[in-house]
Structures are given as structure tokens and as C-alpha cells.
Amino acid sequence: MAWWEGTKETRVLIARDTSTGGKHVGKFLSLRHPRTGNATCYLYSDGLLQELHWFKQSYGSWFLGDYVCEDGRLYTATPVDPVFILLPIFEEARMKKGNDPGKFRQLDEIIYIHGYPGYQSLSSIAEKTMQVVCDLKEVGSTKFFRLNDLKVLKWLCYKVHQLKQTLPTLDENYAARNEKDTLFDAISIVGEYLKVEPWMNLLCNKLKLNLQDWTNAQNTEILPPSAGSGPGSFNPAQENSSTDKKAARTTRQNKKAKVEKDSQNIKDMFSRATRKRG
Template sequence: MSCWRGGEETRILVAPDSGAIPNSVGRLLSLRHPKSASTTCYLLNDGLLRELHWFKQPYSSWFLGDYVCEDGRLYTATPVDPVFVLLPIFEEARMKKGNDPGKFRQLDEILFVNGHPEYCHLISIAENCMQLVCDTKEIGSSKFFRLDDSKVLAWLHCKEKGKSESKTKNTGKQQAKKNKVETESRNIKEMFSRVTRSKRN
């Protein structure tokens, strides 16, 4: 948990401590939410992107040493796959019309988003992760990207499959636990039955 004091405001943020890794600097970014397109705050830290959420109970505050923070909100940083955040940007950038797959463009062009200049901080992340869902071309030292529908669908399928497998594993564990409880319950009942029969005899 970190405390940030800036000017007159203090905030409590639950996130990995960037101070634990040398030369690591966290950066707050205002980006478009992939679903609503509304401006949302993200934390970029150690090459990982996290979405910020906040929670506040009425009449809450924080005690920080000998200081009282009146704003009792708790901010959390939740990991998010940057592909989800970047998909709408890459979709717009290819300027697809009808059956035309659209244009190849360089990352600095794609991530130049009016009103959201902080997308430029995602260039290194985008270069690594967006190759999963894009066709790429290299001309000299320049690399060009274009979103590919079939790759996006394959990526989404893998994501959904991963969730399904995770759910199946959890369901399997729950079923095993339930079976164990039922077995133990039967064993206890049988034990009491034997004790009761032996007392009668």
C-alpha cells in the first residue's frame, strides 16, 4: 500500500510497490476505456498496465503516522490486458472500409490519439502485445501494424478458453471438496451407528 502526497491532496493506493524494483517508476495515465470510451485512469508500472478503481465508505478517513487524511477513499490497481485497452485504438487507426482490411501504420501514428496524449507511453507495450492481433510489415528499420480480424477472434477464443478451463478447475476442486465432506459425513454416521449398535448389544 502506498501513500501519495501532492500539493493539498493525499491518496491511498493499493498496488505493487515500484520502490521494490530499482529504477522503476510508476506513471498514471488517462486513457479511453475500451468499452465506454470514457476517460479512465490507469497505472503503468514495471511494464504492466493496471486500471485504477476507488472505493469510499461514508465518513471515512486515513491515519497516516501523525497525519489524518480526510479523503477516506481507497484506490486499487487491477491488472488489465493492454490488448483490451488498445483494440479500439488500433481498430480506428486502420481506417477499414467494407471488405478492405485497412491500412498499415506505425505505432507512433496509431497511438497519437486526440485528447489522450498519454497513449504514447504505451508504445513499448503495444509493440510486444499487439503482434498477437495484428499483421505486421517491416520496411527498413520501420515496423507497421494493421489489426487483423481473424487474429483478434483467435485471441479472444484463447482468452475465453482460458477462463473456461479456470472455471472447470475451480468447479472440479469444489466438487472434490464436496465429495470429501460427504464421505467424511457418511463415515461419521457409520461410526455413530456402530457405537450405537455396540451399546445396544
């Protein structure tokens, strides 16, 4: 049987090859997006959690050997800190009320989310990574976790600080920006993975930034990386109109320019190649 036979749909994905260095075959997990709560597809491979992004021209397809893939989207998988993805479910699990810090829970209880069995595949990395933002109690061989607001805030400030130090090295335009604008850019990037309440509110207060300024910058919503109906569906959310498509594509390009050095527009690259052939 040819490799494409029996497959409902084919996609082109650029991701780390685990066939040589990894021990396990990667799999797609349907998880809740940490900011929106929408079902989103992630790639989990050999202990590394990756989020999916996609780019699509108005018209395009792929030639894969003797097979033509009608979907011309280009998917990429990039690493994401699992703490961002697990933060919302750990927050819910502690059942905090008012000034009460909440309850300690076993990891198996925390990551059991109805309708999202993919979280259980993250048990090994959750136990290791979430200790940085949680209080931990051990009773015999059993561990109990409870999210700690102060630890979360300290971790978020560290993430923002790291971005603030890195951004000026990526592009000369960033190097020319003042410190406050660079800080705003860094917190905006981190904010793509956080709910406004309580984390963005706490983070902005800690860094003495106006939360409303950040909220206004989010008026143009960025299309989720890949929000399919199932773990391997690869069906990105469909835009409502051609205007929405253009706005989403423009927003994603602007975002990408912030974090990549010497990046080029993929459409322009293909256009130049076409002209050369002619």
C-alpha cells in the same frame, strides 16, 4: 517539508512496489476505456499496465502517520492486458471500410491520440503485445501494423477459454455450475473490455451464444474503476443519487465475488474490529 504538504489531495492506493524491483517510478495515464470510450485513469509502472478499482464505505477516513486523509476510499491497482486497452485505437487506425482490410500504419501514428498523450507512454509494450492480433510489415527498420479480425477473434476465444477453465477453481459455487453458464460468465467478464460492435457480436457468434442474453446482463452498469479529469486526479465518477450509489456498490461486490476466492466484505471486517474494541 512534510510528505503531505503541497499536495492537493491524498489517496490510499495498494499497488505493486517498484522501489526495489522496478527501474522506473510509476505514473498515472489518462486513457480511453476500451468499452465506453470514457477517460479512465490507469497506472503504468515498469512495463506493467494496471487498472484502478476503488471501494468506499458510507463514512470513513485514513490515519497516515500524524495526518488524516479525509477520503476514505481504498484504491487497488491490478494488471490488465494492454491488448484490451489498445484494441479500439488500432481498430480506428486501420480505417477499414466494408470488406477492405484497412491500411497498415506506423506505431507512432496509431498511438497518437489527440487529448490522450498517455498512449505514447505505451509504445514499447504496444509493439510487443499487439503483434498477436495484428498483421506486420517491415520496410527496412520501420514496422507497420494492421489489425486482423481473425487474429483478434482467435485471441478473444483464447481469453474466454482460459477464464472458463479458471473460474471453477476459484469457488465451489462455480464448480457446481453447468458448462454453458460458466462460459457465459467468462464471456461477460471479457465483455467488460469490449465494444458490442464488432467484437462482442463476433465473439458471441463464434461461441454460439445469444448476444441479447449478454446485453440484458449489462443493464446494471458497473461504475468505471477510476474516471478522473486528469492522469493523477483520482476522482471517481460521482453517482447521481444514493440509489445509484447502492446499485453500483452492490454490482461491484457481485462482480468481485466471481473472481476472488474466500473473499470477505471489507465493511464487515471493519465492523467486527470495531465491536472487539468495544
